[in-house]
Amino acid sequence: MSKESFIAAINKAYTTSLPSIYLGAGVLNNEIIAEAKVNLPLRMMNRHGLVTGATGSGKTRTLQLMAEQLSAAGVCVFMPDMKGDLSGMAKDGVANDKITERANALGIKYTPSGFPVELYSLTGKLGAQMRATVTEFGPTLLSKILELNDTQTGVLNILFKYADDKNLPVVDFNDLKKVLNYLTEGPGAAEIKSDYGKISGATASTILRKIVALEQQGVDSLFGETSFDVEDLFEKIDGRGVISLLNVADIQNQPAIFSTFMLSLLAELYQRLPEAGDLDKPKLIFFLDEAHLLFNDAPKAFLDQIDQIIRLIRSKGVGIFFCTQLTQDVPPSVLAQLGNRVHHVIRAFTPNDVKALKETVKTFPKSEYYEMEQQFTQLGTGQAFITVLNEKGIPTETVVTHLAPPASVMGPLGEGEYKAQLESSDMYKKYKETVDPQSAFEMLDGRMKQHEEEQAEAKEQKAQAKTSSRREKSTFEEVIASPVAKQVGRELVRGVFGVLFGTSTRRSSKRRGGLF
Incomplete structure (x- = not known):
């Protein structure tokens, strides 16, 4: 050509x-x-x-x-x-x-x-910190980085669904762990059973271990507030x-x-x-x-x-x-x-x-x-x-x-040029500090404490009710309840029934031919 x-x-x-x-x-x-x-x-x-x-x-x-x-x-x-x-x-x-x-x-x-x-x-060490809340990240993407199987992913979806339904902001891993704990070992376990299904302890433990493993790798800084605003792009x-x-x-x-x-x-x-x-x-x-x-x-x-x-x-x-x-x-x-x-x-x-x-x-x-x-x-x-x-x-x-x-x-x-670039950046200053808002951790922690207090109060009221039901016995009741009175009562009953039943029994036996 x-x-x-x-x-x-x-x-x-x-x-x-x-x-x-x-x-x-x-x-x-x-x-x-x-x-x-x-x-x-x-x-x-x-x-x-x-x-x-x-x-x-x-x-x-x-x-x-x-x-x-x-x-x-x-x-x-x-x-x-x-x-x-x-x-x-x-x-x-x-x-x-x-x-x-x-x-x-x-x-x-x-x-x-x-x-x-x-x-x-993503760590904040080499540039303006890019963060996302756990809610923004979503269960599908989070399951990928946690390397969850289908069953565990399904449970993670339940956690997100519950948080959405109850208006619980899940900002960071602490929030996610608290929701998981609340729905497996806390008062929420009975609450979700009918609407969402029970979460097994083994599955919850596996998800928790994988979250902790990521935290140990320092990835937890990725989740939190202030989350990155895409408008800044x-x-x-x-x-x-x-x-x-x-x-x-x-x-x-x-x-x-x-x-x-x-x-x-x-x-x-x-x-x-x-x-x-x-x-x-x-x-x-x-x-x-x-x-x-x-x-x-x-x-x-x-x-x-x-x-x-x-x-x-x-x-x-x-x-x-x-x-x-x-x-x-x-x-x-x-x-x-x-x-x-x-x-x-x-x-x-x-x-x-x-x-x-x-x-x-x-x-x-x-x-x-x-x-x-x-x-x-x-x-x-x-x-x-x-x-x-x-x-x-x-x-x-x-x-x-x-x-x-x-x-x-x-x-x-160069190292100096890179540092100067960061120091002059408005974005670096905007996202530098981490904000700890009122989120699922604080809200569920308050509920769990309230639940514990209500249980303790109910237990105390039950004990008080049991104590108040024990009224003071009268002199007559004390005499009747004494060992001597019980023995006299047994003798009296035996005598009365002996008269009533023993005598009639002998009479009837005579009529039948004197078997006794």
């Missing part, structure tokens, strides 16, 4: 009159064709997307490139910082030989720029969207927790945001890095919740991009909804890798310019197969793209 026909095909597919972000230029026969520009319309970014590829293939820098251009276009961004090396987005980049070479090959001018960045953390500075980075470098060994927390944010966004319809550009793009962690060993109820959020949240003006190593990490029901694909190199070292490669190729539109199965394994760092939805919602021509370099620092801020 000729270079001219390639340029014409790519420009036809990717040129748009709508606001868009520039990803890079097409590659044909290992030549970077600067004229074949690859753009992604902002209007189509709420149709969600997928960024995949092997470790070291450049996925993180692709996310950085997309986040920068979204911010410049006034679109807010949320993304996790898995290794703590994205904070440099707040600082102007510095040109070097590799960056200059890449920019020249693409026919663009490299312009260093920093972007408005807000740093968040929509801040803008000088017309540019704020890039909210969730630094999870300090809890990398607890992947299920931070991945599930990010999903809880999505659920909160879906519930809180009004319908927006099709916008010229989305309100927020939500990147979910290490997306496979969401789906590993996930129960059906959990997957159903993800599927529902993905299907419906685009109408709220929110786009979601999953980032993972393999296309197969994402369930088919979710994968079918991801209209924009950026796929870096696949390493086909094992039979399973080869199988995954063949399956991945099938998910891309066919191209007359590439032997795709072969090309996928030969992509260089910072190159990717791309197909997106054009402004009419039609999948574009698949193209190998040489990606543009990010404009900000491709690495973390």
